[in-house]
Every structure is written in structure tokens, then in C-alpha cells.
Amino acid sequence: MDDLSRRLLQRLVRRIPAQALKTTLGKWDRLTAAQRQSVDFTQPKWTITETLLAIFEENEWTMKHVTELEMIHIIDNPNQGMWYAFQLMDPEDDAKSVELTQFKEQFKAHLSELVRHVSVKIKKHTDEAVWIRIAWGDSFSRPNHMKPTYVVHHLQTPYVFVTSLTSKQKPLLSQALILSTRHQGIKDANLSGRKLAAIRDLLMKQYQQVFPTKYPGTLTEKNQTVSNPRIEREQAELGENRFQMACEAFGDGMLPQLQSAIYKLETKFRDHTNKTMTEREELPFKCVVKFSSTNLLESLRECAASGIASTPVTPLLSSIPLKGRNYFVITDNGLGPSSQTNQPQN
Known part of the structure; x- marks a missing residue:
């Protein structure tokens, strides 16, 4: 030893x-x-x-x-680091036919062609997920088993989850995954978190969703101090409406335990009285807003259902489960949140 x-x-x-x-x-x-x-x-x-x-x-x-x-x-015990989600793009005709033995052989072969010294171990879990452990080396050094990368991929799906990956290793892993899964490309899914099951369930829609049925309009509530059966019935209906809209936006029952969402604002300075700042042609002003919670989706759903947040839920928040992302860039085009690549770093 x-x-x-x-x-x-x-x-x-x-x-x-x-x-x-x-x-x-x-x-x-x-x-x-x-x-x-x-x-x-x-x-x-x-x-x-x-x-x-x-x-x-x-x-x-x-x-x-x-x-x-x-x-x-x-x-x-997968929740010991930050996981990043990626999505394979443009599958080839035989992508659905790739099975485990073929994937293992081709992934190891492709990665070994790209990296002279690399150690790869692949294991299939009971939930059908393929787990990959990669110890990276280079042309001159042996694989570093003290800092391995872990990759989780469900065959016949376009989703890949990665932890402990550096920017130098990312293109090597991406190419090996693309070739061994029979796809044309791979992109950042703009979704990350410490709970692997949460980002997997959110991205793969493996939770109880609620689809719109009624109450399409904006709710308007009145402050009522007088108590009578009709007013109480109206208030109960308003509460049911809020709950319905909250569930339509975020889901029903147990929700994926997503812990954060980040919104990056990129805008220009606007003040007609300040020509010095307004006429500058430099980079736009930027700021970042981060929402954090032990279970962010559940917290947002409760805020909407209780009336703390307005309903219908703003697309800035409902886009988290709708698009399966928790990183957004908001620009001046007025089209709502747009995604931008969020590079994993360690």
C-alpha cells in the first residue's frame, strides 16, 4: 500500500x-x-x-x-459539496440506445485520449444513476486522488450533475460526455445547490406540479373589519385562490430543497439631470440579489399563499421551477429574467 x-x-x-x-x-x-x-x-x-x-x-x-x-x-452522502447541473444538447439518432457497458468503455477511452494520466471509476447506483469518479492528472503528474471530480448522469436523459470541477477540467469532461452519450453539445443549466436530490428533482420535474385551472386574474383584497358569514366566505375564497396560484407557481406537496436563487441585474445609469453619468459608455451597472432559505421554493410558496407576496407570482420567482434554474441575469430588454452561464469553480 x-x-x-x-x-x-x-x-x-x-x-x-x-x-x-x-x-x-x-x-x-x-x-x-x-x-x-x-x-x-x-x-x-x-x-x-x-x-x-x-x-x-x-x-x-x-x-x-x-x-x-x-x-x-x-x-x-452526496450533500457535502456544491453540485452544478449541465444539459446535453442535440442528441444523435442512436443516443437513446447507449447502455451502461458501452457508456463506460467509451467514456474512459475518450477521456484517456484527452488526458494522459487520469483515473476513472464508474458505478451504477440503485436509482439507475451512473456515478463517475475522476482523479485528474496531466502529461507529467499522476492522478490526484485527493481532489477527485464526481459526476452523476442518468442514461437516456440529457442531464449531468458535477461537483469539484475546475475550469481547466471542464472542457475535457464535456467532450468525453458528449462523445460517449452521442450528443452534439453540452451547456450549463444555470442550476446549482448543495443538495443533489433537490437540483435533480427540480431539473427533471420529479415533484408534484400543479397546473393552472382557474383564478387567472390578479387577486384584489379589501381590509374588512366587520365580521359576517359572507365576508368570511369571501376571505376564505381569496385564501384558496392565493394557495392555488402559489401551488401553480411552485408545486404542491414536498418540494425540492433548493437553498438559494441568484439574480444578477445589468442596467445603465438613468438620470437626465446627471449628464456625466448618463452619457458614460462604459460597462453597465451591476448588482446581485440572492434569496436563501433551507427550502427556498417552500418559503416562496408560503409567502404567496399567505398574502405576504402578491399573486399571481412574478415571473422572476416562478421561473425557478418553470425553467429549472436558480441563476438569472436581468437586463434592460424588458423580457424578464434571462440565463447566463454560471461557471463552477472550486
């Missing part, structure tokens, strides 16, 4: 809680019954680490086996 494998195993054991580590080792299913019993998960982490290192040395396990263990943990 080389030094890099030892360091990766040490870091992995240090990061995983003891009981979660026990579960991960059970799913890994490479330890014998005697080896499992020799690991006392009530002991301090350094003791557990030394025990596992001794077992790895005894079995002559290598980096391959450490990364297997890491993948199992990451698949079970």
Missing part, C-alpha cells in the same frame, strides 16, 4: 462518523467476519484508522480499493 493510498484512507476514516463508517464497510463487503470484528467502532478514530490500515496492508489492497470505499460513502 503506497503512501498516497494510506493518506486517502486516513482522510476518509477521519471524515466519516464511526457508525456511518461501519455501515460503509458493510456495504463494501470486502472484510471477512474476523476482520469486521477486529474493528472496534467505539474506539477513537486514530485507533480505528490504524486497525483498517493494518487490514489493508495484510490484504495488499491498493488505491483501487480505497476509492471503492470512498465512492460508497459519497453516493450515500
Whole structure:
């Protein structure tokens, strides 16, 4: 077992809680019954680490086996980094026929042609998602297993989710994905978040949507201090209308736990009394507004349903679930929010 494998195993054991580590080792299913019993998960982490290192040395396990263990943990606990969504474009005629074995062979082959030293491990999860672990190297250095990129792709869909990808690695990964999935291009979906399931469900519309039925007009409420059955009935109807519109905009039931949405405003200075600023031909003024919540869609739905936010819901907010994005650029064209590439950085 080389030094890099030892360091990766040490870091992995240090990061995983003891009981979660026990579960991960059970799913890994490479330890014998005697080896499992020799690991006392009530002991301090350094003791557990030394025990596992001794077992790895005894079995002559290598980096391959450490990364297997890491993948199992990451698949079970994906919300440990920022995920970015991408969308494959212009599928070829045989794109729908690409199956797992073919995808694995071609992805590894294409990426190896682009990068001299690269390590790729591919595993299919129980929910049919294909998980890819990439340790990047270059023409002169070995793959860096301490900073891998993880990619999640559901075959026969155009969606790809990536974490820990640098701008230098992005075109290499993009080309390998395009070729191995039989598409013509790939674009940023302008959707990111720390909860992989949330951005996946939002982009793939895997949540309970509500489609418009009635109440198409703007609601107008009157402040009523007098209580009588007719007024109470009208107020109840207004509340139902608001709730209907809120659900039409954001969905019903449990919503994807999106945690933020960013709006970037690009506009020009407008003040006829200030010619110095108005006549400038430099870059436009820019500002950024960010909405944050533990569950942003649920918070926005509640604001609209309770009357805190006006209904019908403004397209600036309803575009989040409608377009499956949480990054928008608002310009002077008056056409509402438009998207712009949001580059993932680490």
C-alpha cells in the first residue's frame, strides 16, 4: 500500500462518523467476519484508522480499493459539496440506445485520449444513476486522488450533475460526455445547490406540479373589519385562490430543497439631470440579489399563499421551477429574467 493510498484512507476514516463508517464497510463487503470484528467502532478514530490500515496492508489492497470505499460513502452522502447541473444538447439518432457497458468503455477511452494520466471509476447506483469518479492528472503528474471530480448522469436523459470541477477540467469532461452519450453539445443549466436530490428533482420535474385551472386574474383584497358569514366566505375564497396560484407557481406537496436563487441585474445609469453619468459608455451597472432559505421554493410558496407576496407570482420567482434554474441575469430588454452561464469553480 503506497503512501498516497494510506493518506486517502486516513482522510476518509477521519471524515466519516464511526457508525456511518461501519455501515460503509458493510456495504463494501470486502472484510471477512474476523476482520469486521477486529474493528472496534467505539474506539477513537486514530485507533480505528490504524486497525483498517493494518487490514489493508495484510490484504495488499491498493488505491483501487480505497476509492471503492470512498465512492460508497459519497453516493450515500452526496450533500457535502456544491453540485452544478449541465444539459446535453442535440442528441444523435442512436443516443437513446447507449447502455451502461458501452457508456463506460467509451467514456474512459475518450477521456484517456484527452488526458494522459487520469483515473476513472464508474458505478451504477440503485436509482439507475451512473456515478463517475475522476482523479485528474496531466502529461507529467499522476492522478490526484485527493481532489477527485464526481459526476452523476442518468442514461437516456440529457442531464449531468458535477461537483469539484475546475475550469481547466471542464472542457475535457464535456467532450468525453458528449462523445460517449452521442450528443452534439453540452451547456450549463444555470442550476446549482448543495443538495443533489433537490437540483435533480427540480431539473427533471420529479415533484408534484400543479397546473393552472382557474383564478387567472390578479387577486384584489379589501381590509374588512366587520365580521359576517359572507365576508368570511369571501376571505376564505381569496385564501384558496392565493394557495392555488402559489401551488401553480411552485408545486404542491414536498418540494425540492433548493437553498438559494441568484439574480444578477445589468442596467445603465438613468438620470437626465446627471449628464456625466448618463452619457458614460462604459460597462453597465451591476448588482446581485440572492434569496436563501433551507427550502427556498417552500418559503416562496408560503409567502404567496399567505398574502405576504402578491399573486399571481412574478415571473422572476416562478421561473425557478418553470425553467429549472436558480441563476438569472436581468437586463434592460424588458423580457424578464434571462440565463447566463454560471461557471463552477472550486
